Amino acid sequence: MLSDLGTDVRPGPLAPDHVLGIGGAALTLAGATVRQPVASALDIGIGCGIQALHLSRHSTKITGTDISERALAMAATTAALNGLEWELLAGDLTEPVAGRRFDLVVTNPPFVIGTGDATHAYRDSGRSGDAVVAEVLATAPSLLNDGGWLQLLGNWLHLADRDWTERVAGWLPDRCDAWVVQREVLDPAEYVAMWLRDAGQDTAEHAHRATAWLDWFAEHDVRGVGFGLISVRASNVDSPSQVIEDLRQQTDHPFGIQVGEFFDRQAAVRRTGLLDLHLVAAPDLRLRQEASRGADGWEVEDQLLTGGGLRATHPVDPLMVSRWWLAATAHFRCGTS
Ligand SMILES: C[S@@+](CC[C@H](N)C(=O)[O-])C[C@H]1O[C@@H](n2cnc3c(N)ncnc32)[C@H](O)[C@@H]1O
Numbered sequence: 001m002l003s004d005l006g007t008d009v010r011p012g013p014l015a016p017d018h019v020l021g022i023g024g025a026a027l028t029l030a031g032a033t034v035r036q037p038v039a040s041a042l043d044i045g046i047g048c049g050i051q052a053l054h055l056s057r058h059s060t061k062i063t064g065t066d067i068s069e070r071a072l073a074m075a076a077t078t079a080a081l082n083g084l085e086w087e088l089l090a091g092d093l094t095e096p097v098a099g100r101r102f103d104l105v106v107t108n109p110p111f112v113i114g115t116g117d118a119t120h121a122y123r124d125s126g127r128s129g130d131a132v133v134a135e136v137l138a139t140a141p142s143l144l145n146d147g148g149w150l151q152l153l154g155n156w157l158h159l160a161d162r163d164w165t166e167r168v169a170g171w172l173p174d175r176c177d178a179w180v181v182q183r184e185v186l187d188p189a190e191y192v193a194m195w196l197r198d199a200g201q202d203t204a205e206h207a208h209r210a211t212a213w214l215d216w217f218a219e220h221d222v223r224g225v226g227f228g229l230i231s232v233r234a235s236n237v238d239s240p241s242q243v244i245e246d247l248r249q250q251t252d253h254p255f256g257i258q259v260g261e262f263f264d265r266q267a268a269v270r271r272t273g274l275l276d277l278h279l280v281a282a283p284d285l286r287l288r289q290e291a292s293r294g295a296d297g298w299e300v301e302d303q304l305l306t307g308g309g310l311r312a313t314h315p316v317d318p319l320m321v322s323r324w325w326l327a328a329t330a331h332f333r334c335g336t337s
Helices: 024-032 050-055 069-081 131-138 164-169 188-198 204-219 256-272 318-322 324-328
Strands: 038-044 059-066 087-090 102-107 144-159 177-186 222-233 242-246 286-294 297-307 312-315
Touching (some): 024 144, 024 222, 050 069, 059 069, 069 087, 131 144, 144 164, 164 177, 164 242, 177 188, 188 204, 188 222, 222 256, 297 318
Parallel strands (some): 038 059, 038 102, 102 144
Antiparallel strands (some): 177 222
């Protein structure tokens, strides 16, 4: 794989057209991608080609777009080094593939939230705030084949007067199932410091950037910045299942299998109806109970179910525990046999 060197190897500010190598975000997206065989896959903002390399294992045809000619040249070299052929198109987001549809679309877009100034192609979209994530999601209905997937990483604003889940819910496309998983929330100061460090701009000569960036956050009443994974499936149904949640705990990696299972469960419930499903508890399901001793002996006060690759924890009441209902809880498996 061909890419530029990061600041860990070559210190100093990154060039505006820096092409990212294998970073943490790239690995997170690669690990969360649903790896089912598909005929066509699209990587928006292909960069050095890390996502496309993974897609090559289960997609017949791969298309990549990027606004940076330098990134496209590196992606072409990565493909050649691996004996692969990718269709590489220059342009803004999905503009080069307008009118075409795909079975799987992945993107680790330049999602960094800021004023709208673009100084680095790998980080800045040129859109202000978190608009780029909303814009990518809005393309899903015209970009996906029936049953197709769109998976992206993104940042979203936590504003003073609005729940972040409402904001993100407003971006989710109609007739698509969706699962939004928030993995991290940073306060504006931490966020700005992290991204300046990432680009090697954490020096006195770049202090004015930090000030302008933080002023923008203050003017827009921003209390924090969420980071996570959004997965969308073109289910073509009137009442899709759209779940938005905070899952900050450590998960098994990769969790693309869990993402696929999540969407299969939504489809199974819709097809069969919850009451007619044959539900089975996942093998690693655990029940944790906390009880205190009263006059009549031990009284259970809290019950938590944990398990599955996401290691999610759900409070449950005694009825849930005593019945097969426990297997229906969002993060545990269901079979339709
Ligand atoms: C965070 S990097 C991701 C690269 C690679 N796909 C990965 O997963 O590591 C974002 C990529 O999007 C490209 N990009 C930035 N703005 C874009 C735009 N408006 N349209 C298409 N690509 C863009 C950048 O050049 C960069 O290659």
